Amino acid sequence: MFEIKDKTKIAPDIYRLEIEAPLIAKKFKAGQFIVLRPLETSERVPLTIMKTDPQAGTITLIVKAIGLSTRQLCALEKGQTVADLLGPLGKSSEIENYGTVVIVGGGVGTAVAFAVAQSLKEAGNRIITISGARDQSFVILEDDLREISDELIMATDDGSYGVKGFVTEQLKGLYARGEKIDRVIAAGPLPMMRFISDITREHNTPTVVSLNPIMVDGIGMCGGCRALVGGKIVFVCVDGPEFDAHQVDFDSLMRRNNAYRGIEQEKEHACKLEAEIETVQHDQ
Amino acid sequence: MTNNPLPLKDRMQIQRHTMPAQAPQKRVSNFNEVNQGFSSELAREEAQRCLQCKDAPCSQGCPVHVHIPDFIDQILAGNMLGAADAILQDNLLPAVCGRVCPQEKFCESRCVLGKKGNPVAIGSLERFTADSTAADRAARPQGEKPAPTGKKVALIGSGPSSLACAGDLIRFGHEVTVYEALHAFGGVLIYGIPEFRLPKSIVAYEVDVLRRLGVKFEKNVVIGKTLTINELFDEQGYDAVFIGAGAGLPNFLGIPGEELIGIYSSNELLTRVNLMKAYQDQSVTPIFNFKDKVVAVFGAGNTALDSARTSLRLGAKEVHIIYRRSEEEMPARHEEVEHAKEEGVKFTFLAAPLEFLDNGEGWLKGVRLQRMELGEPDASGRRRPLPIEGSEFTLDLDLTVIAIGNGSNPLLRDTPELQFTRRGTLEVNPESLQTDKAGVFAGGDIVTGGATVISAMGAGRQAAQSINDYLSQL
Numbered sequence A: 001m002f003e004i005k006d007k008t009k010i011a012p013d014i015y016r017l018e019i020e021a022p023l024i025a026k027k028f029k030a031g032q033f034i035v036l037r038p039l040e041t042s043e044r045v046p047l048t049i050m051k052t053d054p055q056a057g058t059i060t061l062i063v064k065a066i067g068l069s070t071r072q073l074c075a076l077e078k079g080q081t082v083a084d085l086l087g088p089l090g091k092s093s094e095i096e097n098y099g100t101v102v103i104v105g106g107g108v109g110t111a112v113a114f115a116v117a118q119s120l121k122e123a124g125n126r127i128i129t130i131s132g133a134r135d136q137s138f139v140i141l142e143d144d145l146r147e148i149s150d151e152l153i154m155a156t157d158d159g160s161y162g163v164k165g166f167v168t169e170q171l172k173g174l175y176a177r178g179e180k181i182d183r184v185i186a187a188g189p190l191p192m193m194r195f196i197s198d199i200t201r202e203h204n205t206p207t208v209v210s211l212n213p214i215m216v217d218g219i220g221m222c223g224g225c226r227a228l229v230g231g232k233i234v235f236v237c238v239d240g241p242e243f244d245a246h247q248v249d250f251d252s253l254m255r256r257n258n259a260y261r262g263i264e265q266e267k268e269h270a271c272k273l274e275a276e277i278e279t280v281q282h283d284q
Numbered sequence B: 001m002t003n004n005p006l007p008l009k010d011r012m013q014i015q016r017h018t019m020p021a022q023a024p025q026k027r028v029s030n031f032n033e034v035n036q037g038f039s040s041e042l043a044r045e046e047a048q049r050c051l052q053c054k055d056a057p058c059s060q061g062c063p064v065h066v067h068i069p070d071f072i073d074q075i076l077a078g079n080m081l082g083a084a085d086a087i088l089q090d091n092l093l094p095a096v097c098g099r100v101c102p103q104e105k106f107c108e109s110r111c112v113l114g115k116k117g118n119p120v121a122i123g124s125l126e127r128f129t130a131d132s133t134a135a136d137r138a139a140r141p142q143g144e145k146p147a148p149t150g151k152k153v154a155l156i157g158s159g160p161s162s163l164a165c166a167g168d169l170i171r172f173g174h175e176v177t178v179y180e181a182l183h184a185f186g187g188v189l190i191y192g193i194p195e196f197r198l199p200k201s202i203v204a205y206e207v208d209v210l211r212r213l214g215v216k217f218e219k220n221v222v223i224g225k226t227l228t229i230n231e232l233f234d235e236q237g238y239d240a241v242f243i244g245a246g247a248g249l250p251n252f253l254g255i256p257g258e259e260l261i262g263i264y265s266s267n268e269l270l271t272r273v274n275l276m277k278a279y280q281d282q283s284v285t286p287i288f289n290f291k292d293k294v295v296a297v298f299g300a301g302n303t304a305l306d307s308a309r310t311s312l313r314l315g316a317k318e319v320h321i322i323y324r325r326s327e328e329e330m331p332a333r334h335e336e337v338e339h340a341k342e343e344g345v346k347f348t349f350l351a352a353p354l355e356f357l358d359n360g361e362g363w364l365k366g367v368r369l370q371r372m373e374l375g376e377p378d379a380s381g382r383r384r385p386l387p388i389e390g391s392e393f394t395l396d397l398d399l400t401v402i403a404i405g406n407g408s409n410p411l412l413r414d415t416p417e418l419q420f421t422r423r424g425t426l427e428v429n430p431e432s433l434q435t436d437k438a439g440v441f442a443g444g445d446i447v448t449g450g451a452t453v454i455s456a457m458g459a460g461r462q463a464a465q466s467i468n469d470y471l472s473q474l
């Protein structure tokens, strides 16, 4: 079980993985995620399900190797298996025919943006997708997004691909051109989601963000993934991951996601040292 | 029948033995087990204290009625496997219960010796029996397999309630599969109770015993998500289901500043440390730096004490337990309170937090507290704590752990046929432990709210009996 059926590098440090998980493939609804451990010794890593193939029994993940456990995952090759994988976790997106929905995806948040956009498209919505990347090399999932979008705006910070500028400017542009937007869905880095939320608040557009706090169990047991939404504590893994953007306290969430920054780096440093020592010993 | 060489009056002369333990100064810097267990000599002497009471009041105090005089007598006869079997009749996990049961509230509270002096150290003897026979029990040939009934039962969760239920169901000849959401089996025994009180190797041993009996264990399956209860029946072909999903979902205080960084729920701290092994250098799971820090733990149950003592072992300089009632009302095991005091945990009773204070960068720097006094008893029968006006004070802190109990896990709430109480626990028939859905039974913390290992096991066994009755009528 949980064999990696396919692996492609789609951008620097970003991989697309197809993993065998038939029960999850069958159950998945847009917006949900899984928790996996690449190795028996890894952390439990939450990752969005981009899409599934129930016939083949596989799920597709888009992973950015940013820390130890995501790097361990991306170092696994086709044919290898991950130690643990459970899901689908979290609530699925609310899917209705809202009219015109703008989907904003940034970085690996594009994976969840794709899943939600696809379901909204099937429900009859007109989909305008704004996909942001730092530069051309980080542009991901363009073909997938094009297929499910009525309009697709590719934006890069430096203008090396598509239009130049941040996704926020593109959203402002849509309002400026008089687009009637019925709903906005944003998934990506917290600062991006916060800026999007600030813009849509001015226009009174209902907005949903997909939150990505640090998690441990992913099943509502530890409280580590808590966030303040509308002044109340929610557990993102069981109550979310999607929430009304205008109710989310982004400040505390951003601090929480940085809480271990120094500690993680120390751990990694120590692990790398150990690995180096091991190689040295093997070489001798 | 008695194998005690001593006349009654001599038995009463022996003082109760306490287990040797790691010295407090030493143990606060390691995660090894605190209690070291009886030697054979100590166990024998302690066993000799037992008066072999005909009506065995001690057994009445045990939630599963372990035949205490019988197993103690077998120890004196030198028949350790016999002693183990005498316990195993009623209690599948003696190595666990001997360590973690609140004996002072259960078996030992009824021991006649306790009336004038100190009760027999029943828990310690139970532990000794389990530990000293572990290897022999693992090696002995399995008895004949029961005739298969052709019936299949799925168990949700792998905590003590499910383990006990599985143990009985497999002996009845049913096919038994335990589904666990996490990557390790044992429930709170594995992710909650720390290594220094209950070594994880013991839990693994007990799971292996069940495996050898034929119980199947499936990890990474979240019932309600990966598979629903209806699918267990309709697609997976199960004939009955037991829900032992436990508590979970930690409660928070709901006061200002609780979102500050540096505040853990006890479940998060303990899961990082126990399940994810953050106390070991090679673990990749990060944890706040406790070294030389001042830590406050709110609450007074086993979870609070485990969090406090874990904090010390992670290097904290000062650990405070802050409780809004008095020492008398503390629900924790007596031995843990004593151990915590020896280790230097500071207790502040009759104080409640009002607000956590920000260091200006979103990190915790302290807590504002208010003194309390005890008023009239409340619904739980304990005296209600009342705030004393004008008694506010501040405590400087680096880290905080909130250990004020758990709500029930929400994963199964979407199952339409199941009835949940307002507290989120499952409604069951108190006799049969059957839920409102035919063929679905439940027990342990998901029904009672946070309770004890042995009561969860008792419920697991009660459910196994009902499931067996139910299946025989299908």
Ligand SMILES: Cc1cc2nc3c(=O)[nH]c(=O)nc-3n(C[C@H](O)[C@H](O)[C@H](O)COP(=O)(O)OP(=O)(O)OC[C@H]3O[C@@H](n4cnc5c(N)ncnc54)[C@H](O)[C@@H]3O)c2cc1C
Pocket (backbone or CB within 6 Å): A033, A043, A044, A045, A046, A047, A048, A049, A062, A063, A064, A065, A066, A067, A068, A069, A070, A071, A108, A109, A111, A112, A211, A212, A213, A214, A215, A241, A257, A258, A259, A260, A261, A264
């Ligand atoms: C519901 C959900 C869905 C997610 N979906 C995806 C996805 O589809 N693709 C993907 O690549 N990532 C996704 N993430 C983020 C991913 O889980 C983290 O990047 C991963 O856990 C980091 O683990 P690590 O051990 O590699 O890095 P670590 O060594 O743990 O962390 C590296 C750095 O990243 C920070 N960090 C850790 N976790 C997070 C987080 N959740 N958000 C922001 N910063 C974090 C740490 O503070 C640290 O500075 C998702 C997270 C959640 C909660």
Ligand SMILES: Cc1cc2nc3c(=O)[nH]c(=O)nc-3n(C[C@H](O)[C@H](O)[C@H](O)COP(=O)(O)OP(=O)(O)OC[C@H]3O[C@@H](n4cnc5c(N)ncnc54)[C@H](O)[C@@H]3O)c2cc1C
Pocket (backbone or CB within 6 Å): B100, B101, B102, B156, B157, B158, B159, B160, B161, B162, B179, B180, B181, B182, B186, B187, B188, B189, B192, B193, B221, B222, B223, B224, B244, B245, B246, B247, B248, B270, B302, B303, B306, B333, B409, B411, B412, B443, B444, B445, B446, B450, B451, B452, B453, B454, B456
């Ligand atoms: C820190 C701590 C210390 C304690 N100390 C003591 C002590 O010293 N003595 C004592 O007697 N008691 C103690 N207790 C209480 C005792 O551990 C519990 O009462 C007991 O474990 C309850 O057993 P259970 O089988 O009901 O559930 P749990 O032990 O909670 O196990 C439930 C299991 O079900 C799994 N699960 C939940 N939902 C699902 C799902 N939908 N699908 C699949 N799996 C699922 C969970 O992951 C978990 O592993 C302590 C509790 C804690 C938290």
Ligand code: SF4
Pocket (backbone or CB within 6 Å): B061, B062, B063, B064, B065, B066, B068, B091, B097, B098, B101, B103, B106, B107, B108, B122, B123, B126, B454
């Ligand atoms: S199971 Fe617990 S309560 Fe019962 S005899 Fe053993 S230690 Fe005492």
Ligand code: SF4
Pocket (backbone or CB within 6 Å): B049, B050, B051, B052, B053, B056, B057, B058, B059, B068, B069, B110, B111, B112, B113, B120, B122
């Ligand atoms: S009550 Fe005490 S003395 Fe009597 S049988 Fe039980 S353990 Fe022995």
Ligand code: FES
Pocket (backbone or CB within 6 Å): A214, A215, A216, A217, A218, A219, A220, A221, A222, A223, A224, A225, A226, A235, A236, A237, A238
């Ligand atoms: S990750 Fe533990 S409660 Fe959500």
